[in-house]
Amino acid sequence: MNTQTSALARAPFDRTLLLAAPATLFMVALFIYPFLYGLWLSFEPAKGDWLANYHKFFTADNLWPTIWTTLKLALPATLINVGIALPIAFRMRVKSRYQRLITTVLVVPITLGTVLIADGMLTYFGPKGWLAHLLELLPFYEGPIRLTHNYWGVLISLVISGFPFAFLLILSYITGIDPVLARAASTLGASPAAQFRHIYLPLLAPGLAMCFCLAFVQAYSVFPSAVLLGAPAGPTRVISLAAYEAAFEQYDYSLASAIAMIMGFVQLIIVAIVLGLRGLFYRGPVVGGKG
Amino acid sequence: MKQDFSELRLDRVTRRFAGVGGKAFNALDELTITIKRGEFIALLGPSGCGKSTALNCIAGLLPLSGGTIQLDDLRIDTLPPESRGFGMVFQNYALFPHMSVERNIGFGLRMRGVSAAETTMRVANALKLVQLTGQEHKLPGQLSGGQQQRVAIARAIVIEPPLVLMDEPLSNLDAKLRIETRAEIRRIHHELGRATIYVTHDQDEALSLADRIVVMKDGVVQQIDRPQQIYAQPANLHVARFMGYRNVIEMDVEGATGDCVELRDRGIRLSGVAMQAPPGARAMVAMRPEEIVVGEGPQGRNTLAVRVETVEYGGRDSLVGVVTATGARLFLRTAQSAAPGDALSIHVPAERALVYAPTPA
Numbered sequence: 001m002n003t004q005t006s007a008l009a010r011a012p013f014d015r016t017l018l019l020a021a022p023a024t025l026f027m028v029a030l031f032i033y034p035f036l037y038g039l040w041l042s043f044e045p046a047k048g049d050w051l052a053n054y055h056k057f058f059t060a061d062n063l064w065p066t067i068w069t070t071l072k073l074a075l076p077a078t079l080i081n082v083g084i085a086l087p088i089a090f091r092m093r094v095k096s097r098y099q100r101l102i103t104t105v106l107v108v109p110i111t112l113g114t115v116l117i118a119d120g121m122l123t124y125f126g127p128k129g130w131l132a133h134l135l136e137l138l139p140f141y142e143g144p145i146r147l148t149h150n151y152w153g154v155l156i157s158l159v160i161s162g163f164p165f166a167f168l169l170i171l172s173y174i175t176g177i178d179p180v181l182a183r184a185a186s187t188l189g190a191s192p193a194a195q196f197r198h199i200y201l202p203l204l205a206p207g208l209a210m211c212f213c214l215a216f217v218q219a220y221s222v223f224p225s226a227v228l229l230g231a232p233a234g235p236t237r238v239i240s241l242a243a244y245e246a247a248f249e250q251y252d253y254s255l256a257s258a259i260a261m262i263m264g265f266v267q268l269i270i271v272a273i274v275l276g277l278r279g280l281f282y283r284g285p286v287v288g289g290k291g
Numbered sequence: 292m293k294q295d296f297s298e299l300r301l302d303r304v305t306r307r308f309a310g311v312g313g314k315a316f317n318a319l320d321e322l323t324i325t326i327k328r329g330e331f332i333a334l335l336g337p338s339g340c341g342k343s344t345a346l347n348c349i350a351g352l353l354p355l356s357g358g359t360i361q362l363d364d365l366r367i368d369t370l371p372p373e374s375r376g377f378g379m380v381f382q383n384y385a386l387f388p389h390m391s392v393e394r395n396i397g398f399g400l401r402m403r404g405v406s407a408a409e410t411t412m413r414v415a416n417a418l419k420l421v422q423l424t425g426q427e428h429k430l431p432g433q434l435s436g437g438q439q440q441r442v443a444i445a446r447a448i449v450i451e452p453p454l455v456l457m458d459e460p461l462s463n464l465d466a467k468l469r470i471e472t473r474a475e476i477r478r479i480h481h482e483l484g485r486a487t488i489y490v491t492h493d494q495d496e497a498l499s500l501a502d503r504i505v506v507m508k509d510g511v512v513q514q515i516d517r518p519q520q521i522y523a524q525p526a527n528l529h530v531a532r533f534m535g536y537r538n539v540i541e542m543d544v545e546g547a548t549g550d551c552v553e554l555r556d557r558g559i560r561l562s563g564v565a566m567q568a569p570p571g572a573r574a575m576v577a578m579r580p581e582e583i584v585v586g587e588g589p590q591g592r593n594t595l596a597v598r599v600e601t602v603e604y605g606g607r608d609s610l611v612g613v614v615t616a617t618g619a620r621l622f623l624r625t626a627q628s629a630a631p632g633d634a635l636s637i638h639v640p641a642e643r644a645l646v647y648a649p650t651p652a
Binding site: 178181184185189194199281285 | 350351352371372373375376377378379381383385386387388389398399402403430432446447450456
């Protein structure tokens with residue numbers, strides 16, 4: 001035992017580790033340092049003690065509700081994205097003539113910026129847009145429906161921009177599951193619905209949790225569409241907007257840093273909960289034996 | 292879903308696939324066979340011969356392009372796999388990785404709505420049958436290949452299917468385990484008393500397991516017969532080659548009396564048995580290395596003078612490669628010692644020199 005540890009202690013330095021140095025440096029310079037700087041800044045308020053910013057956030061009526069405002073947008077958007085992407089990706093799991101075409105069409109929005117999507121939505125969903133004109137042709141259509149400059153506008157935009165991401169991620173998880181498992185289940189009497197419920201869903205659960213986390217973090221930091229398509233003064237006053245106002249309208253970088261820290265913490269809590277639930281599921285390989 | 296049956300009838304079962312350049316080809320061409328309760332059928336052939344296609348068609352995993360499948364008076368080729376209720380053992384086992392051994396085996400019973408108490412009892416019996424009692428709470432990933440294979444078999448038979456389908460179930464096991472599991476499969480087949488269809492490319496497996504063997508090539512059935520017949524009387528040259536008739540030489544036909552054919556190639560004369568309709572001017576003669584004997588035949592008949600070219604030592608005997616005076620290469624198995632360059636006399640009994648048409652249909 002002793003000889004072994006001393007041999008390990010004398011093991012020569014692995015020089016290939018140096019290859020990780022540029023990436024580490026990059027992370028430190030562009031992520032870890034700014035993060036620590038922001039954390040430190042949030043405890044250095046313009047006036048008051050070191051917790052003054054956090055105290056202010058949780059007492060001011062235009063600050064702490066932004067946590068819920070943002071959650072009310074981000075959670076439904078994430079659930080919708082994952083919920084719709086799952087059945088569509090499931091249908092697309094087998095190669096067919098249309099698979100490539102449909103996948104391409106579904107993924108296109110990922111290449112559009114949020115601003116471009118917002119612009120398109122304003123013309124299409126707006127009060128004078130095509131949708132409103134089309135709906136007017138219906139006999140039971142009563143007043144103008146409002147899908148822009150409110151909660152729904154932001155939600156729709158989050159779904160449009162977030163869906164391709166969730167879809168691609170889930171598609172890659174689904175195609176990783178050996179289709180022979182479902183065939184084996186079918187020979188044992190499992191209908192297609194039972195195959196999905198007993199084979200695909202349990203094997204996908206960890207991937208879905210991961211997808212949910214990534215999609216949620218993306219949605220929770222919503223900013224441009226909340227301004228362009230929402231009602232930034234009220235129902236879509238999201239947390240990133242509050243941070244922006246503190247930083248660039250009140251020039252209170254310290255408060256803005258505190259808000260950013262709180263935003264990160266909320267995301268962390270949700271991610272921790274979801275990943276904690278993931279631990280309840282099977283997480284091994286998704287093939288049925290040696291292949 | 293039927294639990295028991297008396298016969299499964301496949302009538303001209305055909306499966307077409309789109310091939311290269313959009314040209315369709317028949318992966319399975321008009322397979323017709325009637326399988327009785329209690330029978331063990333082996334589908335035998337080289338890879339790509341359509342044997343797995345046939346199995347998937349019976350299981351319902353592939354739709355037919357033509358023909359019908361009937362289980363007694365019930366037409367089943369239009370039913371989805373979950374309504375056919377056949378147990379299937381897959382080549383790579385296809386165990387559900389997220390379920391324990393117990394839950395894997397009980398899956399089919401749960402899908403059938405069998406009560407929890409009965410499921411537990413039947414799973415325990417199945418575990419005993421495949422000798423895995425005590426492993427029920429492990430995940431498939433924690434088992435060895437042989438154990439996984441037995442879980443797969445238990446999972447397929449616990450539902451007491453009328454028919455068990457096995458797709459090269461032993462090909463992932465090592466040689467020793469393969470022979471042991473082979474005996475297990477035969478024993479389980481007898482205990483269940485239903486029918487088994489077993490796909491393999493290994494002649495030994497097919498010969499030792501099956502009551503009847505279906506030899507296939509390019510989607511077409513070449514011969515359906517008992518193992519003894521397939522081994523000793525291959526219906527055509529394909530089957531003969533596949534069953535180990537390694538020595539095939541083309542010769543002129545000198546004459547035929549009944550089944551007996553006289554052949555000649557320059558200085559060599561052989562007499563053999565016609566396995567196909569009387570051949571024309573040329574014929575192929577097929578012989579097993581095991582059935583060629585060193586020494587002269589009775590009255591010097593069917594005897595060839597050869598020179599030894601290669602010797603492959605194989606323990607009990609050696610595989611000796613020889614060349615005839617006409618340049619034909621032959622292989623024979625002999626326990627006698629031989630060295631390259633030796634001159635030998637060899638002969639083959641006339642009834643073990645099988646004569647086929649030169650271009651088999």
